[in-house]
Amino acid sequence: MGNYYQKELETMPVEKIKELQSERLIKQVKNVYENVAYYRNLMDKMGIKPEDINSIEDLHKLPFLTKADLREAYPYGLMARPLSDCVRIQSTSGTTGKRVVAFYTQHDIDIWEDCCARAIVAVGGTKDDVCQVCYGYGLFTGGPGLNGGSHKVGCLTLPMSSGNTERQIQFMLDLQSTIICCTPSYAAYIAETLKEMGHTTDDISLKAGIFGAEAWTEEMRRDIEKSLGIKAYDIYGLTELAGPGVSFECEEQTGMHINEDHYIAEIIDPDTGEVLPEGSRGELVLTSIDKEAFPLLRYRTRDICVLTREKCSCGRTFVKMSKPMGRSDDMLIIRGVNVFPSQIETVLLELGYSPNYRIEVDRENNTDTLDVYVELSSENFSDTVKEIAEKEKQLAAAVKTMLGIKPKMHLVPPKSITRSEGKAVRVVDKRKLY
Amino acid sequence: MSVKQISIFIENKKGSLAEVTKFIADKKINLKALSIADTQDFGILRIITDKPDEARDMLKNEGYTVTATSVLAVELTDAPGSMASILSVLSESDISVEYTYAFMSTVENKAYMIFRVDDNNKATKALIAANIPVINQEDIFNK
Numbered sequence: 001m002g003n004y005y006q007k008e009l010e011t012m013p014v015e016k017i018k019e020l021q022s023e024r025l026i027k028q029v030k031n032v033y034e035n036v037a038y039y040r041n042l043m044d045k046m047g048i049k050p051e052d053i054n055s056i057e058d059l060h061k062l063p064f065l066t067k068a069d070l071r072e073a074y075p076y077g078l079m080a081r082p083l084s085d086c087v088r089i090q091s092t093s094g095t096t097g098k099r100v101v102a103f104y105t106q107h108d109i110d111i112w113e114d115c116c117a118r119a120i121v122a123v124g125g126t127k128d129d130v131c132q133v134c135y136g137y138g139l140f141t142g143g144p145g146l147n148g149g150s151h152k153v154g155c156l157t158l159p160m161s162s163g164n165t166e167r168q169i170q171f172m173l174d175l176q177s178t179i180i181c182c183t184p185s186y187a188a189y190i191a192e193t194l195k196e197m198g199h200t201t202d203d204i205s206l207k208a209g210i211f212g213a214e215a216w217t218e219e220m221r222r223d224i225e226k227s228l229g230i231k232a233y234d235i236y237g238l239t240e241l242a243g244p245g246v247s248f249e250c251e252e253q254t255g256m257h258i259n260e261d262h263y264i265a266e267i268i269d270p271d272t273g274e275v276l277p278e279g280s281r282g283e284l285v286l287t288s289i290d291k292e293a294f295p296l297l298r299y300r301t302r303d304i305c306v307l308t309r310e311k312c313s314c315g316r317t318f319v320k321m322s323k324p325m326g327r328s329d330d331m332l333i334i335r336g337v338n339v340f341p342s343q344i345e346t347v348l349l350e351l352g353y354s355p356n357y358r359i360e361v362d363r364e365n366n367t368d369t370l371d372v373y374v375e376l377s378s379e380n381f382s383d384t385v386k387e388i389a390e391k392e393k394q395l396a397a398a399v400k401t402m403l404g405i406k407p408k409m410h411l412v413p414p415k416s417i418t419r420s421e422g423k424a425v426r427v428v429d430k431r432k433l434y
Numbered sequence: 435m436s437v438k439q440i441s442i443f444i445e446n447k448k449g450s451l452a453e454v455t456k457f458i459a460d461k462k463i464n465l466k467a468l469s470i471a472d473t474q475d476f477g478i479l480r481i482i483t484d485k486p487d488e489a490r491d492m493l494k495n496e497g498y499t500v501t502a503t504s505v506l507a508v509e510l511t512d513a514p515g516s517m518a519s520i521l522s523v524l525s526e527s528d529i530s531v532e533y534t535y536a537f538m539s540t541v542e543n544k545a546y547m548i549f550r551v552d553d554n555n556k557a558t559k560a561l562i563a564a565n566i567p568v569i570n571q572e573d574i575f576n577k
Binding site for chain 1: 471497500
């Protein structure tokens with residue numbers, strides 16, 4: 001049996017969870033139908049009325065929501081509350097179109113932070129802990145989410161944000177942090193830097209890490225656990241649904257419990273949209289049943305995973321999801337940032353370059369690398385190495401403005417990319433993450 | 435007074451130089467001078483030919499990334515100090531040199547240097563004032 005932040009909810013019998021979910025779903029569907037024109041139109045088109053939804057068994061009747069809907073409704077079209085009721089936004093990176101802006105009422109912030117608090121307590125966190133949050137702060141949900149959760153648990157919270165690794169380690173040594181929250185690749189980087197600075201795990205007091213926002217393997221987990229002398233736990237979430245804390249790992253480390261009092265999870269066949277039985281591998285679809293400002297019904301996460309209700313030794317009854325095993329779209333997660341190849345293409349075309357490009361993602365020393373190869377046409381060609389290097393620099397800066405991460409750009413002669421096979425291979429992901 | 439140089443963007447990869455020079459040869463274009471700038475990823479092949487416009491169009495049609503650049507061709511005596519004296523004239527006139535390369539002349543005791551500079555007119559004037567001969571495209575092939 002484990003530690004719980006909200007024991008009654010986290011260990012509720014499955015029947016009770018389903019009752020609570022049904023009750024909240026009915027209310028949420030009525031709410032969005034009455035208050036969000038976008039949902040009303042979608043439901044009217046399908047001939048679905050709020051009265052048709054009488055329990056979670058009816059969930060499959062509702063339309064899916066995709067990123068395309070979020071784009072179409074940007075920025076206010078999916079809000080169920082007036083802006084005056086909202087207290088915060090968070091956002092994904094990317095310029096208009098691909099960017100997601102999520103709105104929160106105080107209630108939404110509270111339940112989000114509760115979910116993060118559950119994750120911290122599940123890894124052994126208490127008010128006596130020192131929790132170092134080195135996810136980015138700001139629009140990115142990682143920092144604010146775990147920061148809020150850490151406060152709720154009563155930990156001494158170190159709002160470090162990401163970067164400045166030597167300073168991170170200095171605080172870790174001076175204040176003897178016991179819990180660290182960041183991306184798994186940053187944890188690996190911190191471990192390396194710690195070693196380079198001449199320290200060992202004996203010098204630090206870390207016992208647990210909560211790592212998310214990007215895919216990582218079991219092998220990476222073992223490496224981080226060994227190099228930092230901790231237990232490493234996974235956490236999952238999306239800005240669309242609040243942020244980290246949609247699901248979290250318990251001491252068993254065999255998958256992430258989905259906070260089912262706030263979210264209903266389904267697994268669908270990404271091609272047909274058909275709901276698949278428990279244990280099937282498919283796309284995760286989430287419904288936020290307790291959010292006020294920005295509720296999403298049947299949101300297609302595009303993450304491929306498996307759900308299981310097998311009894312967990314931690315005592316939690318919430319359904320468990322596996323680590324995401326892939327994507328059902330072409331989104332890449334690079335250094336924790338969501339990247340669509342089309343975003344890079346947009347930058348290239350805007351600056352007058354050819355749409356013949358190849359994106360290569362790899363991982364070196366536990367840090368993701370992004371290389372973009374673009375064909376250089378005669379119009380953009382100037383005769384000196386210096387000018388070509390300058391063009392590569394400009395392109396890299398433009399991509400950075402779009403994505404928030406800087407690629408290494410390579411201008412290459414025509415045909416060096418397209419001649420490969422009939423169908424151009426736009427993305428090569430050399431990381432073995434799934 | 436300047437010379438039209440053709441630059442071709444090529445991959446830094448085995449065979450790419452052979453491929454483009456064979457294409458040029460097949461088109462019966464004579465290479466008078468050639469130089470390569472290279473980085474880890476790519477190379478820039480720069481050529482001086484008797485038919486620069488024709489060469490550029492044919493390469494472009496074949497799908498190569500090509501550009502024409504005006505460069506200076508300077509005649510110098512094949513003796514110690516010739517290059518140094520040209521460079522000191524350019525330097526004194528505050529002209530910066532992007533790159534330079536040499537080729538042989540059929541005239542005894544003479545060699546040619548190609549210069550890509552930031553201001554062709556200014557450089558030409560300075561060199562002529564210093565009695566250093568600057569030649570044009572035809573001169574290269576007539577000498």
